[in-house]
Amino acid sequence: MGRRIRTFNRTAADAPVSAGGELPIDASFLESLLGYNARRAALTIIEAFLERMSVYGLRPVDFSVLSLITHNPGITSRQLCAALGILPPNLVKLIADLDKRGLLLRKPHPEDGRAIGLYLSADGKKLMREAEAAACDLENRVSSPLSADERATLMRLLRKIYQPDPSAPDTASGSTP
Amino acid sequence: MGRRIRTFNRTAADAPVSAGGELPIDASFLESLLGYNARRAALTIIEAFLERMSVYGLRPVDFSVLSLITHNPGITSRQLCAALGILPPNLVKLIADLDKRGLLLRKPHPEDGRAIGLYLSADGKKLMREAEAAACDLENRVSSPLSADERATLMRLLRKIYQPDPSAPDTASGSTP
DNA sequence: TATTGTTATACTCTATAACTATA
DNA sequence: TATAGTTATAGAGTATAACAATA
Numbered sequence: 001m002g003r004r005i006r007t008f009n010r011t012a013a014d015a016p017v018s019a020g021g022e023l024p025i026d027a028s029f030l031e032s033l034l035g036y037n038a039r040r041a042a043l044t045i046i047e048a049f050l051e052r053m054s055v056y057g058l059r060p061v062d063f064s065v066l067s068l069i070t071h072n073p074g075i076t077s078r079q080l081c082a083a084l085g086i087l088p089p090n091l092v093k094l095i096a097d098l099d100k101r102g103l104l105l106r107k108p109h110p111e112d113g114r115a116i117g118l119y120l121s122a123d124g125k126k127l128m129r130e131a132e133a134a135a136c137d138l139e140n141r142v143s144s145p146l147s148a149d150e151r152a153t154l155m156r157l158l159r160k161i162y163q164p165d166p167s168a169p170d171t172a173s174g175s176t177p
Numbered sequence: 178m179g180r181r182i183r184t185f186n187r188t189a190a191d192a193p194v195s196a197g198g199e200l201p202i203d204a205s206f207l208e209s210l211l212g213y214n215a216r217r218a219a220l221t222i223i224e225a226f227l228e229r230m231s232v233y234g235l236r237p238v239d240f241s242v243l244s245l246i247t248h249n250p251g252i253t254s255r256q257l258c259a260a261l262g263i264l265p266p267n268l269v270k271l272i273a274d275l276d277k278r279g280l281l282l283r284k285p286h287p288e289d290g291r292a293i294g295l296y297l298s299a300d301g302k303k304l305m306r307e308a309e310a311a312a313c314d315l316e317n318r319v320s321s322p323l324s325a326d327e328r329a330t331l332m333r334l335l336r337k338i339y340q341p342d343p344s345a346p347d348t349a350s351g352s353t354p
Numbered sequence: 355t356a357t358t359g360t361t362a363t364a365c366t367c368t369a370t371a372a373c374t375a376t377a
Numbered sequence: 378t379a380t381a382g383t384t385a386t387a388g389a390g391t392a393t394a395a396c397a398a399t400a
Contacts, residue, residue: 254358266362268359269360269361291358291359292357292359293358
């Protein structure tokens with residue numbers, strides 16, 4: 001409870017309740033920025049995710065890795081790094097820890113002697129069945145303030161931000177010197 | 178360029194271009210999650226923000242702090258911490274660095290001898306006029322894939338996620354054991 | 355006794371360089 | 378020579394405990 005949060009733009013969720021008698025802070029400029037609102041929403045969801053997945057001993061990054069292994073058996077560390085934007089040195093301990101927990105099988109790649117294919121063990125499969133179900137349950141919970149249509153619209157608009165249609169005209173003055 | 182990114186769910190933006198001949202990775206489960214999409218969008222915007230603000234020597238957190246001081250002259254460290262979710266010990270160096278750059282004035286609080294009111298210096302005001310204009314320019318750029326209506330809808334739906342209307346019924350099964 | 359601002363410190367996350375073994 | 382996986386390490390970012398001055 002009262003988990004402490006990252007920086008950037010955040011308004012007081014768990015601020016130590018003030019002694020009182022202070023004027024409210026004007027954060028309207030920050031609140032007019034898309035980045036502020038996107039980050040607030042992402043942090044809200046990720047915080048719920050952290051809490052929901054802690055039962056399984058999985059951080060978001062662990063879940064992401066295991067989910068990719070689940071749906072891509074034999075995937076290599078290099079491919080995980082590319083797909084998740086993790087740097088190779090930082091994946092080593094993560095994989096080693098999941099391996100120590102008996103969730104993984106590591107088999108030498110049949111064609112490339114340098115690579116190691118990653119698979120879920122029986123325990124790993126069992127854990128991920130539960131964890132992915134929990135993720136779906138959480139998904140319903142965090143999107144409960146939205147109608148089904150609104151949820152679909154939100155997904156679509158978010159994708160337009162990070163995967164802008166290259167054929168669409170760029171209406172803004174965007175210059176990057 | 179080639180900035181390295183945080184963890185959680187990310188698909189390869191700057192993945193080292195593969196040797197080739199590999200099957201594409203199935204990330205459809207991750208891509209079905211609202212948190213994944215919200216984080217991807219937030220990171221896209223924040224990355225553009227980092228780049229745009231680097232001319233001013235401001236990280237997002239510096240910009241946030243200076244913006245709050247701009248619109249709340251005399252604000253205290255404690256209030257900044259509450260508004261931005263920063264822990265007091267972590268704000269000390271941030272404020273000290275902005276002060277060293279001559280962007281701030283620190284005046285003892287007239288009523289509370291423990292507190293220090295924060296103000297922008299003339300240089301700070303000049304910098305923030307430019308930086309907030311740049312933030313508005315960036316805002317137009319990142320939201321350029323969206324129509325004005327879509328941008329407003331996105332803002333509204335994001336706020337519904339992190340500021341759910343308490344009077345609305347919670348349709349989900351949300352249990353947190 | 356509680357709060358503001360601070361120091362010291364630790365832990366996590368992210369990043370770079372360099373090694374090894376294979377290709 | 379280039380790539381997959383690894384080691385060691387450095388730097389952010391974030392966290393807690395404890396202190397002095399003030400309320």
